Amino acid sequence: MGNSFSGESSAVQSVDRALQILEILAQEGEVGVTDIAATLNIHKSTASRLLAALLSRNLVEQLSDRGKYRLGIGLVRLAGTVSSNLDSVSGSREITRALADQYGETVNIAVLNENRVLYVDQVAGSHIMTMRSWLGQIVPVHCTATGKVLVAWLPEKTRKSVLPNKFEKLASRTITSITQFEKELATVRERGYAIADEEMEDGFTAVAAPIRNSHQEVIAAIVISGPTNRMTKLGLASVGKNLAKNAQLLSGNPTSWQE
Template identity: 50%
Template sequence: MSNGPGDGSAVQSVDRALTILKLLARDGELGVSEMAAVLGVHRSTAFRLVATLESHDLVEQDSDRGRYRLGVGLVRLAGATSARLDLVRESRVVTPALARTVGETVNVAVLSGREALYVDQVAGPSALQLHNWVGQRIPLHATSNGKVLLAYAPAALCDEVVAAGLPGLATRTVTDPGLLRAELAEVRRRGYAAAVDELEDGLSAVAAPVRGADGSVVASLSASGPTFRMPEKAIPAVAEQVMTAADEVSARMGWFGSTV
């Protein structure tokens, strides 16, 4: 991490920008001169700060009076946070039972850029040395959760993932773009994805989509364990249990339609 001479001023700018957001949350609307007075800075400095916030839709200007208020960007950020918290809360009603039934670790992941971000995990009774996946980002092409998220994402994302390269991470990682696209089509057809010895040798996983109230796929739910306990021949049976659990979470998220 850089500790150059400019770092202090950058941190100070961030602090001032956050202070502006807090002021607008408290007062509703403010002009640039008012912000400058509270911050104790020149008007031009306050204007640069608010202009940067405006470029990210975090504040917006009243066209008639020239005063600023909080923008829709904050609503989007708050909505994303709320949705993620709802997902974890609702999935936790379902995932412990799935973990007990399959005896393995259950994870919930969401799409984050070109990666899968793990947001929750429940250990099954067979998990001995548990690896904590929460907060980790995993390649989409090499995991069951990632394949589910990629299968239901816009086609442009698959193009980006392929263009960025499909590195081989384990013995059976899918590194051929044509094979990956064919597998994603199969995921959409059968309703689940599997990965055996793809992220790492000796690890198997099965995942199914979790849908939001509008029917879009908002997350992936998986069961994973060592390949000797979850060999390829056991995948279909585990997949049925994972899909049932994912449908239950989807229902709790407001989805009551048919995925067929």
């Protein structure tokens, strides 16, 4: 009875199926009724009705009459509330804005979500070049400063289950050995911040620090990123220390990110 897509759930079946459809659309972009039905192993009339429910609330939209479906703008509105809620609880925007102002580079907050890094808030830096939108994007753990921070303090067993089996080489300096990655994490724990220097993308460098909950567990990461030449000029160690200090201010706030 369980569906193999994105894990089984004992929740309300039709609701769970509808939410699985959203995840399929997030991964595939534009998908038809028949493909969704095949993926979820349900009848196409069931898929059509579930999509109609999502359509009526603007969570999906149809490209043309009887055409393929994609995610809809209703999600943007709901997600905007998430970011506003995060700020209103933790007051993180004040700190991320101050850091973006001080360094001129983009500042993000990210969490671990399904064993990968998800960017949940962003304040853009003043520089124009590479003014990338990270919000809502997902990146790997092994080659990002945020990923290193989010896993460095995990219990070893938990960490092993989070890390991928094979470290994909995405840039010239990607760490691909698990032994070397563990050494890197030891350095992160020692320093209190992480650096990813042309590891996810050539010419791109990031520095991240941990945001902790009241049990001292790392629940989010704050990260400054930008082109390698500019980041190097800022002084990565100096930025790291300052970031760690600011992250600590955020760590003191109650009920911030999902614990």
